[in-house]
Amino acid sequence: MRSEDIAKLAGVSRSTVSRVINNYSNVPDKTRKKVMKIIEEHHYEPNTSARALAGKKTNTIGLFVVSITEKHNPNRIYQNNYFAPFVDALLDSANAMGYYVLIHTVYSEDDFQKVRQAFQQGRIDGGIIVGTENNMEMARIIADLQVPFILIDYDMRELLENRLDRNNLAVINSKDYEGAAKAVEHLIGLGHQRIAFISGRQNTYSGRQRYEAYISSMESNGLEVNKDYILQGEFLKMNAYEEVKRMLMMADGVRPTAIFSANDEMALGAIEACKELGVSIPNELSLIGFDDIQVAAQLNPSLSSVRLPIFEMAKAAAHSIIDMCEKGSESFSMLSFPTQLMVRESCQRLVKD
């Protein structure tokens, strides 16, 4: 069934059918109704390719999930408690606004070509990029596309240094720095002074932010930053487990009394290490994670963690990209969402002895 068939049945021309479909004002109510009736009766759907070819939008946005370092991580990105809800909320919002979402994973630099391809092939009107790395090279390629795009969790400073604050480009971030600072301050408030930090990957914006917040919160409170207390966890549970175990076994006399982990996944590794060495949480060691993954609240003791407003971010991303697709954007924009410290059982006031 094509628009011509509808036209014939309704006794009008294809142009009129097109005008009805596209809600043009210059068609009288009577004609509109007549045409709509036929359309509905026959479940007619205009062919998207033909519309796109004739200059219309595709009403499709691309979501590219970049996860290069995790290419060989069995615990892939959708298992990842950050991306799953992000994808969920994004689909919800986009679908509710009548948009389709094309999702593509990017597990290698090569895969990244898919982003460009999806545009050049005319598959999508705009795109969103979210991932475990925030590669400026990629950001530049995207910016050069001159097409609506949203970057999730990118470093504004780097973006500005590279003059990537272009039109049709937007950045949506969470306030990781603020969240991490809250976590460290909370521990300090409980009397802790020897606070260890399990670091994430430094090639991610959030990894760097959380690290910087730890350092500066310690320093601004006059606390010593002990290098032995800074563990390289790479955001991976396994690494954190090994590192925490090593630290607890080594620093026997002067163990830290608290750990701030740059994500919950690594906090789980820390918990395992503690269990193995018989170190009690929170009695002997307080622990705070980051991300507030689902398990956090279910653990025993439940894990304090910094919650990111993933849903709000995804919703904002959907609205923002669709807005840009439909109206274009005359400016660069940036949104930054606040975090929330979820205080649970894994932290305790330090008892002086």
Place this chain on the structure above:
Amino acid sequence: MRSEDIAKLAGVSRSTVSRVINNYSNVPDKTRKKVMKIIEEHHYEPNTSARALAGKKTNTIGLFVVSITEKHNPNRIYQNNYFAPFVDALLDSANAMGYYVLIHTVYSEDDFQKVRQAFQQGRIDGGIIVGTENNMEMARIIADLQVPFILIDYDMRELLENRLDRNNLAVINSKDYEGAAKAVEHLIGLGHQRIAFISGRQNTYSGRQRYEAYISSMESNGLEVNKDYILQGEFLKMNAYEEVKRMLMMADGVRPTAIFSANDEMALGAIEACKELGVSIPNELSLIGFDDIQVAAQLNPSLSSVRLPIFEMAKAAAHSIIDMCEKGSESFSMLSFPTQLMVRESCQRLVKD
């Protein structure tokens, strides 16, 4: 940059460019190379809409995630530990085969129109439907589309009764019945006789299968099926929590010694109820769940559970649908994947007293 531009630069006609792009055999190596060079130099990508309009495939498959009963459940489908890895694996496989994936959620009967629309608008070559319900009405609509489609976890008997074993249609299931039977037999093997069951939604295939397996395993082992021991959990943690609490408080003298829960989510509810009532797992009560969600292994005590081969199913779905899109299918097909019982700490041999 259009094919005509490439043609001019290469000194050939658009037809020849098209032949090169589509890998036709009747173009000499020399010409092919010449054209390819220009294409690569200019990062030319043929417009998908134009190709589709001219009769080619879109190389896009649709993934429809149906979750009608969960429309208002804050803990939506992607949080769902079943769908997240399914989506992950499907994307992986499809993308690796050069296919794009269009994902759409279906939260209402109305939304279901999107499935039909996606086809009629020419957005996708084939589709996969996965969800929390297995509605025969929907299956029929899909079958009538006469287009490559895969149904995940549908009841074959119902499908056959409705004569929906059509060409271009395939079903991929997990052996829930077998898995549930294994779980119950395991408990029986540990000496349990009073085994309670937390039931899932009966409007799902897996919900029914797990229920039936429980009943028949009990009966075939000569054990009494006590109606008070069959709890309506609806696959929801909250319901399970309430029901288990009610049962434990009521059936005080003759408490069950074991519980088989139709999913892990509900097992978590059971754990909470036990904790509250001071019932020790596994000392006083053994517990097995279903799905083997990520938390299961991390709980203390860790939760025994039946693992579904989600990844394998998703991979099979991707391969199968792409195969159907490319070659069509002259028959109906069905694949059924085995489950695996993960024995952990939440079950104990019954000590006779």
Place this chain on the structure above:
DNA sequence: TTGAAAGCGCTAACAC
């Protein structure tokens, strides 16, 4: 082995 030309289903500029 190659090119010319028709056509896929739609939109939009133009004419009436």
Place this chain on the structure above:
DNA sequence: GTGTTAGCGCTTTCAA
């Protein structure tokens, strides 16, 4: 207001 017509960028007969 409405119809006619010329593309949009590609594939694919058909003819050479």
